[in-house]
Amino acid sequence: MLSLKVGRFLYLAVNWAVLAFLLLPILIIFVFALNPTPYIEFPPVGVTLKWFDKFFASPQFMSALLLSLEVAALTTIAATVLGASAALGIARGNVPGSRLITAIMLSPLMLPAILTGLALFQTYVLMDVGRPLWGLVVGHCLVTVPYVVRTTLAVLHNFDLRLEEAARNLGASPQRTFFEVTLPLIKPGVIAGGIFAFIVSFDQFPVSLFLVSPGQETLPITLFNYLKYDLDGTIGAASVVSILLAALVVIGLDRTVGLRSYVKL
Amino acid sequence: MSARIEIVGVSKSYDGAARAVDDIHMTIEPGEFFSLLGPSGCGKTTTLRMIAGFEMPSEGIIRVGGQDITRVPAHKRDMGMVFQNYALFPHRTVRENVAFGLRMRKMPRAAIAKKVDEALAMVALTGFEDRMPGQLSGGQQQRVALARAIVIEPRVLLCDEPLGALDKKLRQSMQFELKQLQKTLGVTLVFVTHDQEEALAMSDRIAVLSRGKVEQVGTPTEIYDRPATRFVADFIGETNLFRGELVGTDGAPALRVDGHLTLALPAADGLSGAISVGLRPEKVRLTPGGAGAQAQGTVESANFQGGHVLYRIALAGNRHVLAQSPNDGSGAPLAAGTPVSLGWTPADLVILKD
Numbered sequence: 194m195l196s197l198k199v200g201r202f203l204y205l206a207v208n209w210a211v212l213a214f215l216l217l218p219i220l221i222i223f224v225f226a227l228n229p230t231p232y233i234e235f236p237p238v239g240v241t242l243k244w245f246d247k248f249f250a251s252p253q254f255m256s257a258l259l260l261s262l263e264v265a266a267l268t269t270i271a272a273t274v275l276g277a278s279a280a281l282g283i284a285r286g287n288v289p290g291s292r293l294i295t296a297i298m299l300s301p302l303m304l305p306a307i308l309t310g311l312a313l314f315q316t317y318v319l320m321d322v323g324r325p326l327w328g329l330v331v332g333h334c335l336v337t338v339p340y341v342v343r344t345t346l347a348v349l350h351n352f353d354l355r356l357e358e359a360a361r362n363l364g365a366s367p368q369r370t371f372f373e374v375t376l377p378l379i380k381p382g383v384i385a386g387g388i389f390a391f392i393v394s395f396d397q398f399p400v401s402l403f404l405v406s407p408g409q410e411t412l413p414i415t416l417f418n419y420l421k422y423d424l425d426g427t428i429g430a431a432s433v434v435s436i437l438l439a440a441l442v443v444i445g446l447d448r449t450v451g452l453r454s455y456v457k458l
Numbered sequence: 459m460s461a462r463i464e465i466v467g468v469s470k471s472y473d474g475a476a477r478a479v480d481d482i483h484m485t486i487e488p489g490e491f492f493s494l495l496g497p498s499g500c501g502k503t504t505t506l507r508m509i510a511g512f513e514m515p516s517e518g519i520i521r522v523g524g525q526d527i528t529r530v531p532a533h534k535r536d537m538g539m540v541f542q543n544y545a546l547f548p549h550r551t552v553r554e555n556v557a558f559g560l561r562m563r564k565m566p567r568a569a570i571a572k573k574v575d576e577a578l579a580m581v582a583l584t585g586f587e588d589r590m591p592g593q594l595s596g597g598q599q600q601r602v603a604l605a606r607a608i609v610i611e612p613r614v615l616l617c618d619e620p621l622g623a624l625d626k627k628l629r630q631s632m633q634f635e636l637k638q639l640q641k642t643l644g645v646t647l648v649f650v651t652h653d654q655e656e657a658l659a660m661s662d663r664i665a666v667l668s669r670g671k672v673e674q675v676g677t678p679t680e681i682y683d684r685p686a687t688r689f690v691a692d693f694i695g696e697t698n699l700f701r702g703e704l705v706g707t708d709g710a711p712a713l714r715v716d717g718h719l720t721l722a723l724p725a726a727d728g729l730s731g732a733i734s735v736g737l738r739p740e741k742v743r744l745t746p747g748g749a750g751a752q753a754q755g756t757v758e759s760a761n762f763q764g765g766h767v768l769y770r771i772a773l774a775g776n777r778h779v780l781a782q783s784p785n786d787g788s789g790a791p792l793a794a795g796t797p798v799s800l801g802w803t804p805a806d807l808v809i810l811k812d
Contacts, residue, residue, distance in 0.1 A: 355545040358512050361532040362539045363559035363610065370533075373558075377549050 219436065226429030244426030245434075254431060257415035261395055262438070264326070264411060268333040268394040273387040275334065276341025277379070283342075284349040295346070299339045306336055307399040314403035324406040332404045333394040340393065341386030348382030388443050395439055460488040460646040461523035461613040463509065468518030469670075470504050478504045480670035482518070486648060486663075491640055493649045493657040496667035497693070502650045503618060505667070509648060510616050511535050523613060533562075538607030538645075540620040544599045546591035552578070552602050553587040559610035577609035580639065597628050604636070608643060615640070615647045621656065633660055654694050658682060666690050683738075687811045691736035696768075698737040698779050699810075704729050713807075718774040719753060722804045734810040741806040742781035744769065744798045751799035755779065760791040767791045771798060 221233070226244055228237040248254050279298055283291045301309060313332045322328065356378065360370040376383075398413045405414050416431055463486040470479040479501040486492045494502035507513045509520060511532030520528050527535055538559075546555050556577055560570045578584050581601035591599055600620065607615060620636070621629045637660050640647045651657050657664050658678040666673045666681060666689070674686040685691035688699060700721060706712035711723040713733055721735065745751065755771040758778065762785075769781045769792065779800065783791075792798065 353543075353545065355541050355543070356547060358510075358532070359539070359541060359545040359547070359606075360558070361512070362510060362535075362537065363606070364533050364536075364562035365558075366533055369562065374547060 222429050222432045222436075224429075226426055226433045228426060228429075231425035241426075244430035247427045248430040248434065251427070254412070254415060254427075257410055257412045258434070260409065261412040261435075264329055264333060265391050265395040267326075267330045268337055269387050269391040271330060272334045272337040272341050272390040272394075273383060276338040276386055276390075277345045277383045279338070280342045280345035280349060281375075281379075284346060284352075295342070298342045301336050302339045305399070306397075307402070309335055310400040310403035313400070317404070324404060324409075329401065329404045329411075332400045333397055336397070336400055337390035337393050340389035341383065344382040344386035344389070345379060346382075348379045352378065384446060388446055391442055391446075392439055395435065395442075460644050462486065462488050462521075463614060463646060463648070464519075464521040465505070465509075466519045466521070468505070468508060468515045468520060470501075470508060470513060471516050477516075477670050479508070479515075482667075482670075482672055484665055484672060484675055486646060488646055489644045491637065491647045491649065491660060491662045493651060493661040493664045494667060495651055495654060495657040495664050495693075496673075497652055499669075500667040501670040502652075502667050506616055506618055506648060506650045509614070510537060510539055536610070536612055537614045537616055538610055538612035539616040540600075540603045540607050540618065542619045542622060544591075544603040544620075546599055546602055546606070548591055550590075551587065552583065552589050552591070552594070555591065555602055556606045556609050559606065563610065573609055574605075577605040580608070581605045581635075596624055597632065600624065600632060604639070608639070608645070612645065615643075615645045617647065617649045619651055620649075622651075622653075629656075636660070658694070666693065668693075684808055685736060685810060688734050688736070691808065691810050696739050696780055696782075698739065698742075699734060700737070701732065701734045704731060704733055716775050716777070719777065721752070721807060723807060723809065724804045726809060729809070734812060735807045736810050737779075737802060737807055739768065739780040739782035740766075741802050742771075742779065743801040744771070744781050744783055744792070745801065746792060746796055746798055751801040753779075753800045755798060755800060757792045757794050757796045757798055759794055762791055769798075771800065 224235070224237050225233050227240050227242075228234055229239045229241040229243070282288065283295055283298070288294065310332060313328070313335070317324065317328055352375075356374055357370050360374045361367070365373055396413060397411070398417065401411050401414050405411055410418070412431065412435060416428060420428060465482055465484045465486075468479060468482045469477050471477045482501075482505060494505055496502050504513060508515050509522075511527070511530060515528060518528070519526055522535070522537075547558065550558070553574055556574045557570050560573055565573070574587075575584070578587065581604050583598065583601050583605065586594070586598065586602075591602065594602065600623075603620070617636075621632050624632060633656060649657070649660065658681070661678055663675060663677055664681050665675045668689045674681060674690045676684075676686075681690060682694055685694060685697075691697045692699065700713065700715045700719075702713045702715035702721075704711060705714045705720065706723075709725065711725065711729055713721045713723055713735060715721060723729070723733075723735070743751075753773055755773040758770045758772045761768040761770075764785065766782050766784050769783065771779045771781055773779060781800065
């Protein structure tokens with residue numbers, strides 16, 4: 194009985210410790226963003242919104258934030274369409290060597306993203322295309338498509354093919370069957386992958402590092418450059434804004450298109 | 459509304475492997491309740507899937523209502539199908555599930571609503587329109603699947619072991635309902651099952667399949683009383699199988715099974731060489747003691763089954779025969795060790811092809 198209580202206590206203690214380990218850095222960022230002193234101080238000496246004022250008043254940060262959102266949105270759309278199509282092809286296409294193709298599709302996850310960025314940078318130089326926006330989006334897609342492939346393959350794995358046969362039998366053409374039955378049922382996996390894609394793109398540093406053009410930088414790059422010369426609460430404010438934006442997008446996607454569903458992920 | 463289905467020389471093989479379906483010929487009449495019966499792997503489901511258009515025959519032709527549909531895609535075949543485990547769309551309500559086929563046929567909204575109501579009333583599910591399939595019991599899901607299939611008024615209704623997942627009581631009542639519904643609608647129904655009792659109880663005619671080939675096509679009584687092959691005799695119900703050499707004359711043929719047992723056969727033409735015969739347990743009459751019957755033996759065990767008793771009788775030469783006697787209420791079954799004589803008429807013996 195006693196050992197049971199001790200076990201339970203240890204179990205809870207470990208859980209809380211992990212939770213604290215994950216959340217404390219975020220809490221410190223919030224403290225940093227709201228504290229009037231221009232350096233990290235604990236305990237905080239007061240509450241101010243001046244760093245937020247400074248962040249939103251900075252044209253540099255604002256254009257970086259907008260660019261990050263734009264790139265993340267384009268990446269999410271492209272990676273979701275590409276990744277879901279690839280997963281469908283792998284799962285349904287009867288292609289020989291589909292395991293190998295899956296491994297290749299997922300390989301950007303294993304590769305250090307900085308190498309992906311460097312390789313793309315050299316490719317663009319060789320192609321002599323400069324550093325266009327689409328170049329950045331392509332780079333982000335490369336590291337986000339694997340997430341969509343993975344989550345979509347997971348739902349396709351448990352998909353009952355008889356549901357599609359039932360739709361065909363009732364008179365639905367293959368296209369109609371896809372939009373009426375297949376897509377709605379794999380949607381949770383596709384959306385989950387899309388959310389990963391958004392977050393990975395929005396926070397992307399190593400790939401962007403090589404692909405942004407000077408004066409046209411994404412938020413993580415701008416923050417890094419700022420950090421090199423200044424350290425004040427603006428960084429904290431910028432971090433808080435980007436955390437809240439990411440959370441907002443995730444919740445928004447969940448509410449509108451729905452993550453939880455009749456299909457188990 | 460209902461249509462004749464003709465299956466002409468249809469075969470199906472996958473990647474050059476052994477044929478899952480091997481040169482099948484059958485004609486299913488309009489309005490008929492036709493069962494494809496056999497053990498798993500006999501090709502019955504593959505045959506059904508070829509009729510539905512989910513598989514293409516490697517060889518042969520399938521005609522429905524006189525029209526060759528072998529290469530017509532599944533969604534243009536105008537057939538209803540009830541799947542094993544029902545295959546209801548989990549993301550749609552009962553109403554949307556049933557309406558699906560009508561919506562694909564571009565029927566106006568009001569007409570769809572009316573038809574869906576009628577179909578749900580027919581399967582006694584009025585009031586369940588807005589439930590999701592996950593909220594229904596197995597029997598209710600079964601009814602939705604049925605309503606979804608019949609609401610499009612198909613020429614042909616295909617059922618792939620539709621009652622397999624239900625418990626025994628429910629299965630029996632669904633058997634009656636399905637049969638009744640099929641009669642009311644007059645639709646041609648092709649029913650796949652591995653359950654011989656189900657096939658015997660429901661079908662107008664049955665095709666027994668084994669290893670991709672048709673063993674026999676006939677009415678339930680034909681299949682049971684006059685099985686054509688050893689496989690059919692063995693697969694449908696209990697049967698005593700004997701194999702031996704043909705002896706005796708043309709007018710009075712007999713089968714010498716072994717040194718102890720020779721069976722008088724019904725007169726038949728073209729018999730020669732080694733022959734198998736089947737004898738149903740209920741055709742064997744048991745008389746305690748006695749002599750002068752077809753064979754003598756002793757009761758080895760008696761299996762009381764309520765309405766009847768199934769005896770295992772030991773014959774000379776280490777041979778056993780099953781005999782079934784109705785429970786006439788005269789008391790306890792014959793005890794083990796009781797000597798009995800076994801009687802039957804030669805016409806009860808069915809000559810079987812291998």
